[in-house]
């Protein structure tokens with residue numbers, strides 16, 4: 001029985017872990033590295049294992065840093081079954097297609113530049129194409145249902161447990177038997193927090209001998225949600241008074257829907273004006289909003305009931321969805337009074353970079369960050385106080401007001417992570433999916449467990 005690590009080791013992205021038991025190889029997630037050019041290149045490196053030898057992939061959730069290398073896995077020979085919840089399957093489809101599309105665009109953009117400079121450098125092929133992503137969907141097999149064990153093989157049983165992080169997200173509990181040896185491993189996936197407006201709260205974790213857990217916010221506590229919502233309303237009101245726009249770099253899954261819900265509430269309770277204009281400039285966020293309305297099983301009962309009764313908890317008169325890029329470009333003409341939500345959340349790509357280009361230099365506009373920004377990303381540079389940043393080859397001065405509102409985070413904070421780990425009673429705790437310094441400070445808080453900080457390709461006997 002072995003547990004090995006192939007991504008998100010002493011770093012935040014690229015989640016990929018493997019369990020070998022009873023002659024089967026089970027991968028937990030196969031995510032993309034994100035954050036910088038070097039990390040982008042890391043994605044094309046060998047996995048560290050033979051893709052064709054993997055029997056199952058269990059996918060914790062649909063964020064790109066957890067599912068983004070699945071098309072590559074199938075391109076490199078994976079023939080097994082991918083198992084995840086029904087909602088994650090739909091969202092992962094959306095996320096993987098979008099990523100494939102961006103890879104293709106990136107390569108053709110670089111090809112154009114090289115052509116213009118008559119460069120003889122060889123043009124890279126995309127990491128994977130839209131066709132590769134489509135082919136990888138053929139491997140999605142039976143859907144996982146929360147709390148219902150799945151027998152993958154004699155000696156390997158998997159149970160998906162609601163992690164409350166994004167729609168469909170799960171922690172994965174493995175019960176393993178090999179000969180006379182038995183063990184359990186619980187993979188946290190990304191853990192959400194209790195008390196959010198839309199999603200069901202995370203389920204209490206089962207007891208497990210080993211846990212592999214994320215530590216994204218292992219070194220800090222979030223501000224409470226209530227004051228964060230107020231801070232958001234104030235940011236919007238002040239910016240509109242000053243004659244600017246509010247740009248919200250948004251993760252398309254969850255955060256976008258949560259913000260729409262809060263904006264709607266703010267309008268209902270007169271914290272925002274009835275005429276507030278909101279543009280959701282992200283085809284992925286638009287589709288994710290639709291998917292959410294079809295997966296009521298993941299939502300809080302009161303929200304699910306409202307949707308069932310025909311009410312749309314996200315809709316209000318000033319809400320506009322812009323799918324087409326021409327509509328998106330037209331938003332650059334809006335001088336003031338608009339909230340523009342666009343991806344990507346860490347500003348590593350996507351339409352938000354255009355809106356930043358048109359608003360970052362304007363002292364009357366605001367940029368409101370509502371999610372995690374990995375080091376090396378454009379979002380992180382702006383948050384850390386860069387005086388100017390490079391966008392599409394142009395130096396743009398940062399004069400807009402910058403807000404970082406972390407109470408909206410879809411991740412558990414230090415206290416919630418600690419309490420989760422304690423409930424598992426784990427004898428051995430493997431920390432992944434965090435910056436190394438964060439992991440080290442989180443590790444000092446853990447008692448009664450052996451703590452491991454795996455490095456890439458490290459193998460442990462269970």
Ligand SMILES: [Zn+2]
Nearest residue numbers: 061063165190
């Ligand atoms: Zn996530």
